[in-house]
Structures are given as C-alpha cells and as structure tokens.
Amino acid sequence: MTLWLTRIIPDTRSQDARRDLAGAIGMHRRIMSLFPSNAGPDPRARFGILFRTEDTPAGPHLLIQSNQEPDTKLLPHSYGTALSRPLDALIDAIRPGLTIRYRCVASPVRKPGATTRALYNLPPVVPLTGAAADEWWLRQADQGGLKPLTHHSHPLDAVRGQRRPDNAPPQHIRHARTQFDGTAAIIDTDLLQAAILGGIGRGKAYGCGLLSIAPARQPQ
Incomplete structure (x- = not known):
C-alpha cells in the first residue's frame, strides 16, 4: 500500500x-x-x-x-x-534510533469517569490546554513509538461547525486544537507507522491528528 x-x-x-x-x-x-x-x-x-x-x-x-x-x-x-x-521512501526509512522532526495538530482531551463528572459537574470530554496538553502529547508520543527530545506547543483556534447527518438533528462540532512540534528518537517502528497511518487523538475528520515526520537535520 x-x-x-x-x-x-x-x-x-x-x-x-x-x-x-x-x-x-x-x-x-x-x-x-x-x-x-x-x-x-x-x-x-x-x-x-x-x-x-x-x-x-x-x-x-x-x-x-x-x-x-x-x-x-x-x-x-x-x-x-x-x-x-x-511517502514510501520516508516510511521505509523509519528505523529505531533515528532522530526525526515531527509536527502534529491534535485535539488533546481527557475523559473523566462518571463519578468524577458527577462530583465536579464535568462534561464527558474535557479539552486540555497548557501543561496538561503537553503531558497528553508526551503520552501519545510514547504510545506512538517516539521518545521526544525537544518539544514546543502552542494553542490554535478550536474547530467549530455544525454537521447535518441524514434524517437526524444537527450536530455541533467543536475540537480544541494544539500544535506540537519538536524532535524525537524513534523507539518502536511498528507503533510509529500505526500512528502515522491512523492519526492521533480526536477530530480526524476535521483537520486534527495528522502526524508529520522528517529526518532531523544534522548539525553542521
């Protein structure tokens, strides 16, 4: 493929x-x-x-x-x-230990349990920002076979809109977004390929989750 x-x-x-x-x-x-x-x-x-x-x-x-x-x-x-x-050449070049540059615009969230939601009156999905979003990204990177070496993040405007499924009431769409950039070492090639192919997090139909990588530039 x-x-x-x-x-x-x-x-x-x-x-x-x-x-x-x-x-x-x-x-x-x-x-x-x-x-x-x-x-x-x-x-x-x-x-x-x-x-x-x-x-x-x-x-x-x-x-x-x-x-x-x-x-x-x-x-x-x-x-x-x-x-x-x-992208065949890029995918074929993935190997453990390779240092890469990455970028991902994702929608970091947490899903509190029913007890926590009731106690603090929280919605089923809570958008994350700042340090909490960074912690979320580091977990996602680890699950995607990466060990981040440098990392920078900044928030973007949320995705908002309304979709109208056939014969159903309109659905309001909102996905908070953060852009994550940095360098990382590849730890697990299978996990990384899965993250590239499948994307990361929520909102994939609306511009979130695409993980882009490129070999890191070597110092002169």
Missing part, C-alpha cells in the same frame, strides 16, 4: 477556496469529494484520510495524507495548485 501526501496551495482569490478555508466542515467535504464516493459507510477511514491546514509566509497550505491518490482535477477551476507524492 502506497501512502500519499498531497499539498494544495489554495488561491485566496477563489471564492470556493476562501469558503473551505473558513471552516473545517466545508474543508472536510471538499477533501472527500476528491475520492471515490462508493467506499462504504466510512470513506475517510477507508482511504486513511488525514489533513491539516497550515499558515505559511506564502499563505495557507492544505496537507492531505491518504492511502489513495486524490483526484485533484476535481477541484473547482482556479481553486489553487496541487501536488501529490508518495
């Missing part, structure tokens, strides 16, 4: 691109439109689709990871530029 990374540079003069960039619900729908529609009840999982948007000096970029190359010819006219490349 080939893993693909697609970078789309939206043209902000495009009304379609601006509308998609304004909300994760619309961006999710746009991305799913680039894949076959007859993929069963969970096409996002079927095609291993993870994505995130990044602000760069040149403007917003969209990164899509998938196990099938998206058909970017289906993007609206003048939407922007797109380039897909396989």
